[in-house]
Amino acid sequence: MRGGSVAVVGGSIAGSAFAGAAARLGAERVVVLERSPARLEDRGLGICTHDDRFAELVDAGHLAPDTRRHRLTVRRWVTRGPAGEGDGGNGRGRLLWAQPFPFHSHHWAVLWQALRERAPAAVEYRMGSTVTAVGGDRDGAWTERADGTRTPYDLVIGADGYRSVVRAAVCPQAGPEYAGYVCWRGSYDSALLDGLPGGAAAWPEDECATVCYPGGQVVLYRIPGLAPGSTLVNWVFYAPTPDWLRLDGPTAVAAGALTGEQLSGMREFAERQLPPYWAGVIALTPPERTLLQPVYDLAVPHRTAGRLLIGGDAATIVRPHNTSGAVKALQDAHAFEQAGLRLGGDSWEPLLAAYDRERTAAGLELVDLGRTLGRAQVTAAPDWSAMDGPAMDAWWRRQLTTGAGFGGHTLGRTG
Known part of the structure; x- marks a missing residue:
């Protein structure tokens, strides 16, 4: 076994998965360095996993079979039409297509907590630990804090998201590229739907709704709440870049930070573009539960350098349309762990090379x-x-002509 010490920069889903993998590979000490000073319950909103990908992750031991989730079975694509056309009078819009949708939805924090609970005892979480720089060579690595203090490790794993400090050391030439549009996001207690015409019954609980308009779409589905038995509405609104948004670098506007004028502009836009029911769903969202995320792409030419490694959004930012973000992060950690088990030995170098080849592609x-x-x-x-x-149906099939699977690759796929 490899032994030694491993630092994981970033304690979210990717970081927790990599920390568990490093501990199971025999690291004597695994330290997760998370800059947030408190629990990560409110980070992120809803995410989805394909039924088959979820089952694979359970079989591989990364998730518990009873991980709380919400079942989805159908994705109904709709668009605005003349008043009452094709919507049964409930304002949901004209149905374009009812697409089979074998997915589960998750609350980000619930899934993260499930990973935390499965972490081996060797994993130590240090909240409020900001890493300002990393470095190293073939013989070791280090992390640096704001006061200049450096701590040596045998391996440093970067799972620190789209503004990754570790990526800057591994691939200084790579960075997120703006896709030209944004996604507004929000969530709230699904009981509030009762205040809409038709109430919650107008929107079946197993339905993922995709509401299309010229230049964008809104994707809406329910997710588990933080409390067992509760349910939230979760939505992602793809829209043009607001005039007020300044993109001087990778950025986002956190929940609660949007002004009343900015929120009003988004809601007015929704009223102009969406069927009434769905504009009403968005309008119910409290300001403190609404945020803005510009859409980015990122693909690095390599994921390792010396004793540094990157995974999750630090290595690859995939547009949310893929419905594969959480799966991608967990599969990165799985590939890292499987390479170590397959190659054996007491050296990190062959493991890092194998991980780099598989997950970069x-x-x-x-x-x-x-x-x-x-x-x-x-x-x-x-x-x-x-x-x-x-x-x-024909339009959708034309989008999936490559080997990359919607919802993520099959676990263990290489090349």
Whole structure:
């Protein structure tokens, strides 16, 4: 076994998964350095996993079979039409296509907590630990704090997201590229739906709704709440870049930081573009539960340098259209662990080389698919008013002509 010490920079889903993998590979000490000073319950909102990908992760031991989740079975694509056309009078819009959708939805924090609970005893979490720089060579690595203090490790893993400090050391030439549009996001207690015409019953609980308009779409589905038995509404609104947004570098506007004027502009835009029911769903979102995330792409040419490694969003940022973000992060950690088990020995170098080969190629495929989906669904979308079920089915199939799977690759796939 390899032994030694491992630092994981970033304690979210990717970081927790890599920390567990490093401990199971025999590291004597695994330290997770998370800059947030408190628990990460409110970070992120809803995410989805394909039924098959979830089952694979359970079988591989990364997730417990009883991890709380919400079952989805159908994705209904709709668009705005003349008042009452095709919507049964409930304002949901004209149905374009009912697509089978074998996915589970998750609350980010619930999934993260499930990973934390499965962490081996060797993993130590240090909250409020900000890493300002990392470095190293073939013989070791180090992390540096703001006061200049350096701590040596045998391996440093970067799972520190789209503004990764570790990526800056591994691939200084690589960085997120703006895709040209944003996603507004929000969530709230699903009981609030009762205040809409038709109430919650107008929107079946197993349905993921995709509401299309010229230049964008909104994806809406329910997720588990933090309290067992509770349910939240979760939505992602792909929209043009607001005039007020300044993109001087990778950025986001956190929940609670948007002004009243900015929120009003988004809601007015929704009222102009969306069927009434869905504009109403968005309008119910409290300001403190609404945020803005510009959409980025990132694919690095390599994921390791010396004793440094990157994974999750630090290595690959895939547009949310893929519905593969959490799966991608967990599969990165799985590939890292499987390479170590397969190669054995007491050296980190062969493991890092094998991980680099497998996950760099897989990440590039996922990013390419995300760009394809983004063009087809947002920046070069069809005339939705002219689409019907057969046309939608053919349009969807044209987007999935590459080997990169919607919802993520099959676990263990290489090349």
